[in-house]
Amino acid sequence: MVKSEYEGYSAGQQSIPLRENFGTAQLYAQNAQSVLNKATGFISAYDFTLNPYRGCQYGCSYCYAAAFSPNSEMRQDWGNWVIIKKNAAEILKKELQSWYKKNPDSSPSIYMSSVTDPYQPIETKEQLTRHLLEVMLPYQPTLVIQTRSPMITRDVDILQQFQRLRVNMSIPTGSEKVRKDFEPKSPSIPARLQAITKLRYSFPYRENCEVRFSITVTPLLPTLPEDEANFISKLEVVDRVVIQDFHASNARSLIASTREEALALKQKYAWWYNSEQQSYRKFKNKLIAMLPGVEIMEGKEGFGYE
Ligand code: SF4
Structure with missing residues (x-):
């Protein structure tokens, strides 16, 4: 039954409440009008963003994507709801066909995802991201996948067939202590490092294929002194490390901004945040000194495919 509002929240578009939770999240399903959206702002170098879900179960305290929630109540409750774009694979196929009709000699560049994690827990059940990869494969777009989930290794069989992938x-x-404060629902750091290492070594050399791997240390959070050297040494596995400050905070909706929850947590890490610029610079210099074979990039440029 289609309802005119998100059950449990006061306003919104038409949705199907699934009457089930996944972990702590309330689930909704919707049909999307379009899934390839023009990339703007920070990732304007791409043709499109692709977000299989709206909302994100990881609910990171600093997540700027909360600003794009359907209403203010859901913005406040970021991390506790997910909208599944049920028809995403079908729509994507149509949109890619339409692109190639207009641009037969050029493949689009796609950033998946800008305002959700394509491998958040519900993906184990829905497999929506996997279906989108299957749809994209014959079209061979330039594809960048941004995630914090080791679940991405599940799809290595498909990912190996892309020619231009990051x-x-x-x-x-x-x-881990800092992660549990700022993003308590996300996968552990050792699990993420293990996953990217596994992926990095799962791609046999293929001529004319450009497959690349980055670790995005963004927004750069404090790393405790006792963990720092070990952490940095593990970043050697990728070809690029990206760092970036927090987004500026903004109470208005529809403006990417750091949530209050993260701003409050900064107080707990005053030893880092009291001289934030200096902490950032010191960390960056250590990356440069300890990772001579790795590209160290900052901000917008770091998120490009090239
Ligand atoms: S995983 Fe990404 S999209 Fe999800 S809450 Fe965290 S920062 Fe936001």
Whole structure:
């Protein structure tokens, strides 16, 4: 039965409440009008963003994507709801066909995903991201996948067939203690490092294929001094490490901004945040010194495919 609002929240578009939870999240299903959306702002170098879900179960305290929630109540409750774009695979196929009709000699570049994690827990059940990869494969777009989930290794069989692929694994801190404060529902750091290492070595050399791997330490969170050297040394596995400050905070909706929850947590890490610029610079210099074979990039440029 289609309802005119998100059950449990006061306003919104038409949705199907699935009457089930997955972990702590309330699930909804919707048909999307379009799934390839023009990439703007931070990732404007791409043709499109592709978000299989709206909302994200990881609910990271600093997540700027909360600003794009359907209403203010859901923005406040970020991490506790997910909208599944049920028809995403079908729509994607149509949109790719339409692209190639207009641009027969050029493949699009796609960033998956900008406002959700394509491998959040519900993906184990829905397999929507996997279906999208299957749809994209014959079209061979330039594809960048941004995730913090080891679940991406499940799809290595499909990923191996892309010719222009970059996998960005998000690991904003080298300390589990810090992760549990800023993103308590996300996978552990050792699990993420293990996953990106496994992926990195799962791609046999193929001529004319450009497969690349990044670790995005974004937003750069504190790493405890006792964890720092070990963490940095493990980043050697990828060809690029990206660092970046927090997004500026903004109370208005529809503006990417760091959530209050993260701003409050900064107080707990005053030893890092009291001289934030200096902490950032010191960390960056250590990356450069300890990872001579790795590209160290900052901000927008770091998120490009090239
Ligand atoms: S995983 Fe990404 S999209 Fe999801 S809550 Fe965390 S920062 Fe936001």
